[in-house]
Amino acid sequence: MTNQPADGAKANLALDGHSVVQLKWPHGVSISEADAEAAMRGVNELCGAARYPMLVDMASTAQVSRGARAVFGRPCQASRIALLGASPVDKVLANFILGINKLPCPTRFFTSREDAMAWLLKERAAAA
Secondary structure, X not given: OEEOOOOOOOOEEEEOOOOOEEEEOOOXXXXXXXXXXXXXXXXXXXXXXXXXXXXXXXXXXXXXXXXXXXXXXXXXXXXXXEEEOOOHHHHHHHHHXXXXXXXXXXXXXXXXXXXXXXXXXXXXXXXX
């Protein structure tokens, strides 16, 4: 797994052995516009010119600011995004993000890491 800490980012970022970007937000975090900018900058630096599917672990995220939602609506090097949550609050936050923003790539919410990874890797399996 390749790790790429983003300067000033609250999230952990890595490229795993399946070539899936793993973005994990800490428990109880409130994501500001600056946090989102740092995370997306880290994703783009980690990916370089390539595009990879991305798993965003947002389990127990406290809140996502309006500015952060706007940042997440911009194109980045993710080819598709799975939002992974665990609680009803996570689902409400994800649905708010999914419903308000015009997202730049296919994006879905999951409560199962296995289902999320299967969906992320399905695109690659279909191309092979």
